[in-house]
Amino acid sequence: MTTTPDLSGRIALVTGASRGIGYNAAKQLAAAGAHVIAVARTVGGLEELDDEIKAAGGQATLVPLDLTDMTGIDRLGGSIHERWGKLDILVANAAVLGVIAPIGHVEAKVFDKVMAVNVTGTWRLIRSVDPLLRLSDAGRAVIVTSNAAHSARAFWAPYAASKAAAETLMRSWADETRNLRLRVNAFDPGRTRTAMRAQAMPGENPETVPHPSEVAAHILSMVDPALSQTGLIYQAREQRWVSYQQPA
Template sequence: MISDGSFRLDGKLALVTGASRGIGYHLAKELAGRGAHVIAVARTVGGLEELDDEITKAGGSATLVPLDLTDLPAIDRLGGSIHERWGKLDIMIANAGVLGTISPIGHVEAKVFDKLMTVNVSSVWRLIRTTDPLLKLSDAGRALLLSSSVAHSARAYWAPYAASKAAVEVFARSWAEETKQTKLRVHSVDPGATRTAMRAQAVPGEDPETLPTPAEVAAKIALLCDPAIDETGKLYKVQSGKLLSYNNPS
């Protein structure tokens, strides 16, 4: 079941990582526009402040958390701070990620590989660990982990990034199995090719005008936050302006 988009999130609390730009920025705006109070997490303070201005201007509210996801203990502390201040969490979107380098696997520098795995894998696990008990206290907890189609294709020169996203999808599927008897619903989402800085870095010769904007993609991903959706453990992708589900790879 995919939402018709008519839902509201008044009184809900949503955490979004990578919220200072791109898809994360627009996911934060989208959820705030539906009434959620957004905890916006990112390294870039300027981008977070711009987001806060936009959300406030539209009548919404946000709490800004300048945080580098390579600081793993800080992620643990974030969960404790949320519990102390709000007592629960309704939505968690693990959006932040880095591309690393597109190159033969044997040419990837160790420091590049280690940072990619820290941000794309270890920080997501830390987020899951610190938000799981908070999301279970919600009457309709939602967790979305952003993935990529390269997790399934094993494309040449993309090995570290593809491996990191494959790990994220397994996290989501296992977490969904563990929590299917609760009210928490967990999914992974492939946003597809989007007009972002990361996409430009990955495919520099591509015409960005041929790609959907981050705002358009975020509006589709946000549909998975509908409190009425009861499915869990699904893989979704944004394609041709639609949010589509597809079978888990065996």
């Protein structure tokens, strides 16, 4: 599923946009016609992204912001409303790994940071932009997740728990908005050549793992105004939609 929709005139917010999947998703959204609001902590990475988008004829607005800055996230929503009056696309990609370690060896400050960015920051972002996405004629939200949420492998507890929580936020949000034009889904990129994967798998040959540009291409189909799915997870590696939700 890698079709490229026409996103001309649409406003897209991408977090974690200074590198990896977020960087490439932002570039591809801009190439498809969207005005990209690129959010990340790293100013240098954002400036490089801006240069590439502009060189290709696209448009971007840079927002240096740490997703542990909760009031900053609130202000972001207000600023988007003042400037554009709506938001069409959210790609909630920013996340941190924490550490790969036995659960009893994880430091409290590390666990708290993972939850602050991956869960609380995601919720705060949803809370900030939900009213804006409802104002779009085809609001699309993509929450980037991981198979770690379901495999629950040894030593991955903080990250796995945070992604499971983020998926649950997505499913509840999708159910709340099921009768609206807003579509809310999660995206599982699978193995991807990112700095986070290098941190988790230091001995792996990166050339054996798909480049973020290949993986990010799937996100464009997930923000297509014609998309009908909501409350599901798209697995890029298998190129399929899945649901882990149990019947009520």
